[in-house]
Amino acid sequence: MNRQLQKLRTRRSIIDAAFSLLDEQRSLSSVSLREVARVAGIAPTSFYRHFKDIDELGLTLVDEAGLALRQLMRQARLRIASGGGVISTSVDTFMEFISENSNVFRLLLREHTGTSLAFRAAVLREIQHFNVELTDYTKSTTGLPLFIANLQAEAMVKLVFSTGAEALDASPELKKNLAERLKLQLRFIANGAIKAAVN
Amino acid sequence: MNRQLQKLRTRRSIIDAAFSLLDEQRSLSSVSLREVARVAGIAPTSFYRHFKDIDELGLTLVDEAGLALRQLMRQARLRIASGGGVISTSVDTFMEFISENSNVFRLLLREHTGTSLAFRAAVLREIQHFNVELTDYTKSTTGLPLFIANLQAEAMVKLVFSTGAEALDASPELKKNLAERLKLQLRFIANGAIKAAVN
DNA sequence: TAAATTAGCTTACAGTTGTAAGCTGAAATT
DNA sequence: AATTTCAGCTTACAACTGTAAGCTAATTTA
Numbered sequence: 001m002n003r004q005l006q007k008l009r010t011r012r013s014i015i016d017a018a019f020s021l022l023d024e025q026r027s028l029s030s031v032s033l034r035e036v037a038r039v040a041g042i043a044p045t046s047f048y049r050h051f052k053d054i055d056e057l058g059l060t061l062v063d064e065a066g067l068a069l070r071q072l073m074r075q076a077r078l079r080i081a082s083g084g085g086v087i088s089t090s091v092d093t094f095m096e097f098i099s100e101n102s103n104v105f106r107l108l109l110r111e112h113t114g115t116s117l118a119f120r121a122a123v124l125r126e127i128q129h130f131n132v133e134l135t136d137y138t139k140s141t142t143g144l145p146l147f148i149a150n151l152q153a154e155a156m157v158k159l160v161f162s163t164g165a166e167a168l169d170a171s172p173e174l175k176k177n178l179a180e181r182l183k184l185q186l187r188f189i190a191n192g193a194i195k196a197a198v199n
Numbered sequence: 200m201n202r203q204l205q206k207l208r209t210r211r212s213i214i215d216a217a218f219s220l221l222d223e224q225r226s227l228s229s230v231s232l233r234e235v236a237r238v239a240g241i242a243p244t245s246f247y248r249h250f251k252d253i254d255e256l257g258l259t260l261v262d263e264a265g266l267a268l269r270q271l272m273r274q275a276r277l278r279i280a281s282g283g284g285v286i287s288t289s290v291d292t293f294m295e296f297i298s299e300n301s302n303v304f305r306l307l308l309r310e311h312t313g314t315s316l317a318f319r320a321a322v323l324r325e326i327q328h329f330n331v332e333l334t335d336y337t338k339s340t341t342g343l344p345l346f347i348a349n350l351q352a353e354a355m356v357k358l359v360f361s362t363g364a365e366a367l368d369a370s371p372e373l374k375k376n377l378a379e380r381l382k383l384q385l386r387f388i389a390n391g392a393i394k395a396a397v398n
Numbered sequence: 399t400a401a402a403t404t405a406g407c408t409t410a411c412a413g414t415t416g417t418a419a420g421c422t423g424a425a426a427t428t
Numbered sequence: 429a430a431t432t433t434c435a436g437c438t439t440a441c442a443a444c445t446g447t448a449a450g451c452t453a454a455t456t457t458a
Binding site for chain 3: 201202205231232233243244247253
């Protein structure tokens, strides 16, 4: 048996265990090392062979969540390229993502306003990535000036994330309703941005 | 000595103790009953003479925070009446509020996406109040149709809260910058809503 | 093949938590 | 004046936490 491989596997099972514990009732700070170890199927003290801290594990989770988010963006772009409105397609893709990966999105959402400065900073970094990508995209497709495109992207991301937060607790019908309202609101922003650019 | 009065005083000191513990590193779920009791200057078990749970205390805190928020709104309206742009004045008032009552705002923000369904629901209720009031205000001052006014108000509240979250960690200069950007973004929404109403 | 490394284990400990049981003394009621 | 009520107390306990110390067995290296 390869030792490195086995170690990686255990590491993975720790990460997976942590994600599985992050349901609607638990946050990173309320998940204990022992609990993670229990679910991962290792002794509590073995945890330290893989992570210095529970916090180090937390940062790893945030990184993974951010990665998933960026993959989501790429997926949305592909869908847009193959037809459909930009806003509508993006919102639908996003809503699907948070339904299927609710624990991943919940992590980002919760730690975004959580108790650990390091986690908040890490989440903010991921959101910044999102902002930058959306700004570029907006600029290149609409020709808006950078400053305006940036403001628009930032507002949109905030609105989308806020609505996503609401959608996490919502029933399927309510989710659909939220998505429709969100699309209209994003159009408000897009149109308002265009008007600001013209003046 | 009046007994009822004394009990109310102790209750107050428990609430104040809890608020004082909710700094940038602590959330309701991470504050222990014993810790609150310690700061309030009572024995741990005396806590139960006032609240059934730590959760019951939490709901009380959310209520108080919501109250403070609505007082903020009234204050903003007064300021608007005595001159100054609606958006600009509101944002300035809001930013002052979260600077002066950062623990109160932090509570709402954190529990909004927190681990307790009851707390999330309670915060959502407070935000709904905010939404309703802003919708009414928008409808009566701009004459927009209810549906549009409602969408606009909701989007604005989400954007303001998101930016408020960012402002909590920010330096004074950054805060100013955030406020200016927020004002522009709110104008995007306002203008976009008007355009939607015209079409 | 012998020696070194190491992932995971068991045991152990001190610190914290929520809360049950029951006492006390002062305020309120009769 | 006698009785009841009750806010706050002390003591106690079982459950949980993070993590230190040190063993084991299997893989890796020499």
